[in-house]
Amino acid sequence: MGNVLELAEVRKSYRPGFIPKKREVLKGVSFTVAAGEIFGYLGPNGAGKTTTIKCVLGLVFPDAGTISLFGRSPLDPRSKDRLGFLPENPYFYDHLSGREFLDFFAQLSRVDKTERPGRIDRLLRLVGLEKAAGQPLRKYSRGMLQRVGLAQALVNEPEFVILDEPLGGLDPLGRKEIRDIILGLRKAGRTVLFTSHILQDIEMICDRVAIIVGGRILSQGRLSDLVSEKILFTEITLAGVDEASLADFGDRLQTREGRTLLKVFDETRVQPLLDLVRERGGRIHALVPRTQTLEDIFVDTVARR
Amino acid sequence: MTILVIARHTFKEAVRDRILYLLLFFSFLSIVLARVLAVLTVGDRVKVVKDVCLASIAFFGALMAILIGTGLVYKEIEKRTIFTLISKPLRRSEFLLGKYLGLVLTLAAMVAAMTVISLAVVFLHTFTLEIQMLPAVFFIFLELLLLTAVAVLFSCFSTPILSSLFALGFYLIGHFSWGLDTLIRKTPPGIGRTLLRVLDAVLPDLENFNIKTEVVQSLPLPPGFGLGAAGYAVVYTAFVLLLAVLIFRRRDFV
Secondary structure, eight states: OOOEEEEEEEEEEETTTSSSOEEEEEEEEEEEEEETOEEEEEEEEEEESHHHHHHHHHHHOOSSSEEEEEEEEEOOOHHHEEEEEESOOOOOTTTTTOOOHHHHHHHTOOOOOOOHHHHHHHHHHTTOTTTTSSSGGGGHHHHHHHHHHHHTTTTTOOSSSEESSSTTOOHHHHHHHHHHHHHHHTTTTTHHHHHHHSSSHHHHHOOOEEETTTEEEEEEHHHHSSSSSSSEEEEEEESSOOOHTTTSSEEEEEEEEEEEEEEEEEEGGGHHHHHHHHHTTTTTEEEEEEEEHHHHHHHHHHOOO | HHHHHHHHHHHHTTTTHHHHHHHHHHHHHHHHHHHHHHHHHHHHHHHHHHHHHHHHHHHHHHHHHHHHHHHHHHHHHHHTHHHHHHHSSSSSHHHHHHHHHHHHHHHHHHHHHHHHHHHHHHHHHHOOOOOHHHHHHHHHHHHHHHHHHHHHHHTTTSSSHHHHHHHHHHHHHHHHHHHHHHHHHSSSHHHHHHHHHHHHHHHHGGGGGOHHHHHHHTTTTTTTHHHHHHHHHHHHHHHHHHHHHHHHTTOOOO
């Protein structure tokens, strides 16, 4: 599959106010987004995620490096015909109703007049805003604005969707719904790039990730390549065995209401521990093997820097 | 035509601005007060009413162009609504020209409203519809086209307050630059006079659009005036808009 987006050695600096010294925000960012994948762009606040996206959209001009969107310049309207974008903390024209807002963006995306009402209805249904469609946006909650923003990003049925912190400000149910929509986009063959600092979200739905810290990509690749399948330790909650007998197996984390939480680092010690509990007539309440998570990698990457 | 989509949206947005209605209210007040002024005047009262009405349209129209024009583009950047707009297949120049066109439509509606009230006030004096006032209104509108372009130009790189001051400066200079002619005549030939001539050529001359006296006093217009003023408005406006587009095209939206 070809690449939808390619960034090579992109650099960008800003001059804050009248201060002559420039602040370099992007220090040679390079990555590619392949067609049909969900690409997670991960980084702490101020790492340069939004600036990268602004460069891709042509909102700011990079000082150096190249960006290719569908093989063209990001400023070319033909590449934007195939693109959808949801900004972080979306601000919209609050005097428009949800339906008017989507109609305005559908017009800008040159959606045919006859096709517009049907498509807007479908999108409102998709993001769960059918009932609020007639209300002005100023009466929308933050979560509702996020949803209508997502509908706006999809109004031209784009092949590539860029979502800047799409799950921010949503309750757990809303986050699940948006996650499902993103997964639905992949199923429909669309490409998604989304930024987040919530690792769980990225881990749940992304095929590949790039981690940006301080304007540099420090790690990127397939999630399965980045995250080791190796078991780091096993957390076992048990009862009915005296604490002194458990000392050889691992670290005791806590004992509450007769249950002991034990952290076993050596994988080969798990089975003997289970045998001991059975011999002593005890009970196993929980056994959770902990593999490496994206969070571990992220914390490790940021700490190493 | 994406320019027209932006223009229509800008029009709908601008006519919701409270400042616009405040200015419209004061312009109506000023026009209606022309009747009171006329009562206090010795001589041709109708001329006073017409003069005050046209001056009100020109003054409040200019205020509307400056105050709304300088905020329109800036607001889009400040509220970050431009992020979503630019992500659509829309050129920056189309966005800017659409904004300009939307504001021109708004001003057309406002000038039309002020003209209707003015004609009604004059009608109360003469009991005839004084449509000969309309050419003066047309040239006021041409001046507003230019002033709006200037307001939009400044709003591409400056805050509304600064842009308003710059645009107001342009308006005042434009109306007083004719005084340079006298200064040039009185300056002895040399480098000083040459510099003044350059300044005279560069500075706007908004008095080019002022035919209020001719209309009120029923005087004939200088030959070729209409074409000259219209040409001046079109060329100057196009130049200012081109400059605005060039600046806006290279701007970072941080």
